[in-house]
Structure formats: structure tokens, C-alpha cells
Amino acid sequence: MKRAVAIAKKEFAHILRDRFTLSMALILPLMVVFIFGVAIEFNQANIPTAFLDQDRSQSSRQLIESFSSSNYFIASSIYDIGRIIRTLESESAKAAIVIPPQFEKNLLSGRGSEVQILVNAADNQSAGSVLSYIGDMQVRVNKKLVGTSASRFPAIESRFLFNPELNSKWFTVPGLMVIIMTMIALLLTALTIAKEWEFGSMELLLSTPVKPLEIIVGKIAPYAVLCFVAIVLTYLCARILFGVPFRGNHLTYLFGCFLFLTTYLAQGLMISVITRKQMLAMQISMLTGLLPSQLLSGFIFPIENMPTIFQWLTMILPARWFMEISRDSFLQGASFWQMRTPFLALLVQMILFVAVAIRKFKKDLEL
């Protein structure tokens, strides 16, 4: 144990001396939090939209006005039906709305009228936003133009639980915990230990009376500490800068952090033992760790939207389970019992990864 501490001390000194790595390891999380907290807004507003008004009546103008006053859309006019496609192709508008001739007449006579909306679906994100606003717009437009009486059309009243203002930062910032831990725990560990192999100093270390396990613990411990510092920083940012509530139990959450961290440290160790080269270790931890934890963990793209087979596949990702724990702890205030599935899954994965990593490491030594 003493020897493990000594190695940890030495590794600490390494990190502290290497100002670059240290500041990067701390700047990176802050930068990611900043970008997600400040720059990225999911609720799309101001979608540039071109209107072709073939009716030019009071009703059609009212329709355009209800769109442009909704602050989802920014209206511009086009006058020639042939220009619609060109406008969308050159991406000066994301959507085009075509009001047919006789629009007002048909409305007044009670026949109803159909308005065509063309969206540029090459940009799914914007197209999706347009689609999700249409339900709302339809209600608004009808109220304004037809004045449907309240008795025939019941209002739909939505209550948004856990995030009443639909603040997208509340959604992303708790998820950032996962991303940041992946970056530090997995990548830095994989690289540091791969470096020892690459320079041949691992053999040197192993020939000393220090036991292999002590070497590993000593090497990894400082990164675990670094990771916890980053977690605390992110947590403070989330709470103070972005006002994200934390409704769960801190101790439970900390336990989740610990499980997740250990899993990824073990995975990092495994990668370094297998690759023994920094460049390769980095590429593999990118491919198996960072990209899936960003794209398949439900961080931005909900798992529920995936095809069923991929929903099953995400279950082997520790990041997916920790994402659930993180979000439920922050926003939903779930208890340990309510989160038993993700905790159990994470625990199983942790044991598995640690066991495999240590076995692999020991087996490698015998050769």
C-alpha cells in the first residue's frame, strides 16, 4: 500500500509539473460546459421561412403574421412559384410556405383550405423543429382566422414536469458529467499507462519489488482525483451558472460517479495493456469510449428514438446507465430504489471491466 502511495505521489508530481496537461484537463471540462451552457440552444427559434402568397388577401396576410409573430419563424416573401425550390436549395430559407389562390374565399365559405409547407429535410434538425411547431401554429392560425369557438375545441393544457420552462440546459448540463468523466478517466488513463509501455519503463517498474496491482493503483489514483475535481467543477457550474436544480441525493449520486469512474478507469487500463502504444490507445479509446458515450448514451440523441436493436445495444455502454443516473438525480430527484436498474447494470459492468483488466494485465506479465 505504501508503495502504491509512493507511485501515486510520483504520478501526481508528474501531472502537477506538466502544467499543460493539468490545465487542459481542467480547461476542457469548463470549455465543454460553457459551450453547452451558453452557445447551444436546442429550442430552435427564428427559422428563416419564405412565404409565397398567391392569395394576397387579408386572411393570408394574417396567416403570415401569425407565423412571424410566433418567434419560431422569420418570414420573407417570394413572389414567383419557380423560386421556391431555388430558395431552399441555396439554403437562404429552411422552409417555404405556399398559400394557395382562393385561400380566403375557401375559408369564408367554410370549405377549409390547405396550406402547403415545404421543408428542407437535408437539414433534419431544422425540419424536425418546423414539424414540431406546426401543431401549435395550426391551433393559433385557426383561432385567429376562423375564430373557432371555445366550446367545440377544448384547449390542451400541458404540464411539463421536472423542467417546467423547457430549458434545454437542464437537459444537457447534467449529461455533461458523463462526457467529462469519459474524457478524463478513459483517455488520460489509457494514454498514461500506454506511455509506460511505449517507453519500456513499465518493464522497469515491474522488475522493482512493487507489486503489479500497486503500480496500477498508484498510476490510476491521481487521475481518479483529477476526475473528481472536474466533476465538482462541473457540478458547481451547473448549479451556480446555469441554475440547474439537484433534486436527488448527493451521496447516491456520488456512489454512481464512483462506479462509473472505476468502470472507465478499468477500461482505460485494459486498452493500454492491449495496445501498448499511445497513438493506438488514443484511437481505440475514442472509438470505444468517447464517441459512443456522446452519441449513443442518450446525451443528445434520445435512446428511445433508436431502432430497437440499437436500444438493446446501448445497454452495454456504462455511459448510458450513468447518463440515466445523472439526469434522474439532477432533475427528477429519483431515489436509489427508483434507480436500481442503472445502478445494478453499472455495478455489473464495473466488476466485469475491473476483473478483465486485472486478468489481462497479469497475464501480460507472465509472457
Place this chain on the structure above:
Amino acid sequence: MNRRFQVLKSFVRKEILQILRDKRMRIVLFVAPLMQLVIFGVAISTETRNVNLALFAKPHDVLTRDLYQRALQTHWFIPARISGADPFAWIQSSEADAVIVGPTDGLGRSLSSGKGTIQLLINAQNSIRAQAIESYLKVIANSVYHDADGGRNWGGVQFSVRALFNPTMETSMYMVPGVMSMLMCLITILLTSMSVAREKEMGTIETLTAAPIDSWDLMLGKTIPFIILGAVQAVLILVFAVVAFGLPIRGPIGFLFFASLLMITATVAIGLLISTISKSQQQAMLGGFIYLFPSYLLSGLMFPIENMPIYIQPIAYINPLTHYIGLLRNILLVGGDSHYFYTHILVLFVIAIVISFFAFRRFRSMIL
């Protein structure tokens, strides 16, 4: 001149051989990106789907039940498996994503008394998803009342939507160009920066500078291999995307290659720049991330730029990835507009030149 060319050629050859010598590296470079493309292209979807919907209404409330049934008939909603009788608990326990709560005396009766209100409870952890659920249900509700009315008194405005360029709104069509450019960036930047950092870490950079070649040759020798690797990768990924996903190439393919070449040049130069400020591979990698992260997030790859605060937008526009992704999507999916091509290729060109200039200057002062 001839000798110089020979030197450069052997340099490039050595560098490529050194990278490809390792079988695992070959897999990482050429097989893994294709797997990633499949996984991310197929799995990731921005369309809200599989919403667990539950109903909380009186048994005789036919209208609300009708609304619920219709919602389940769309491909957006699936019935939630619920336990207990408290709609809030259903959401709290994640058994349901949304619950339709009918009025206590039934919708039909409360409508005739003049104030019918259906309540929706939505789990809004994910704000976009919550909004989409609300909007879907509003559209469905409109159709319920329309039909309940027999369509007689309906004289309202209907919207019909046509999705152009990607009619089924398949996310893979949208994601594939994005993932493609992301993988290209990742590999070229990190490989270049780590390769030079490796020479520094191992001390072999001194040997190189002492060799009778000038700094130009050294720099070209360190960058051309990665430009070649990047280009091969780009072609590989593109061909694969066309074959496996049926990704269309609607625009001029020449532009596509030219844009890719510019992009790879820019990213390799960025990698070189990063390597000049880092002393070890670990530093180079972290430096690479510091660049890659904002560059992914502020490129319009996943988050539209128009949505960003106005003071962030300039950063997005000097990001080469922004222009490259725009070009990829426009050329592949839209097939579009020569004005768009020229503008963005020009911008990409300027960015590539500027970055290369700085990278070269720093690189030269580093080895001198």
C-alpha cells in the same frame, strides 16, 4: 529538384509504412470508421419516437379515449405499461413519458358546458422531446374534434407538409455526411499532431532537423502522408455510404473532392499547429480535443448555427468544419446551387491557406 523530390517521396513512404505497419492501426483507420458510420448513421435519430403514452380518464369518456387510440396508431407513440393509479407516479418512475388526463366529468360533457380542457403531463427532462410530444398530440387532437364534428362545421386551415431532398426524413441521410466529416477531422488532426509530438517525445526530431533536408521538406514529409491517408479515408467512407445507405450524390462530384481536399489540408495543418505547441503525445492529444470539441459543436453538425447567440456565430463561421459540412450536405443531398458551392469553397480555401501559413511559420521556428 529531382533529388528533393526523391527525398520527399521516401519520407512520405516511410511515414505511411510506419503507420500502416501495425495491423491494429490499419483496422482502426479503415474498418472502424465504417462501423462507426453504420452505428451512428442508423442508430441516431432526431425524430421523436417510441413515446410511452398513458391515459388517465373516466371509462365513459369516449372522446379522450378516441384521442388516445389515435395517438397510438401513429408511429410516434406506444402504450405505456403502468402500475398504480397516480399519473404523476407513472412519470416519476419513467413508466410513461406522457399522460393524457381527461376532465373529471368526461370530455363530451365538459365540452357542452363550454370549457373542455385536456391536460397533458409530460416528462420534460428532455425539453425538445417534450415539445415534440405536445405538438404531435395537438395535431392528433385537432383531427379528433374535426371528425367528432362530422367534418361539417370544419372550415379551418390545414397544413400539409412536404419534406424535400430527404422525403422520408431519414436521419441517416442527415447524419452520414456529418459523421463522415467528424471522423475525417478526428483522425487527421490527432494523427498528425501526435506523430510530430512523438518525434519530439522520443527525441528523434533533433535527428531529423540535423538531416540535410530543409524545413519545407520536413514539413511536407510530415503532412503529406496524413493528407493522403485522409483522402483515402474520405473516398472509402463516401463509397461505403453510397453503397450501404444509398446516400445520393446529387451535385457535382468534382466539387466534393476539391472541398474534401481543402478540408483535409486545413485539418492536417491544424494538427501540425497543435504539435508545435505540445511537448508530448498526451499534450498533443489534449490539444487536439480542445480544438475538436468546439469545432464539432459549433459547426452546425448537430446544432443549427442560427440558433446560437449572435456573439458565438462568428466563431462558427471561421470553423472550417462548418463550411465543409454545409458543402457535403448541399452537394450530396440537395444537389443545389453553384453560388452556394463557390462561396463556401472559397471560404474553405482561405481558411486552409491561413492555417497552413501559420502552421508552417510555427513549425519552422520550432525546428530552427
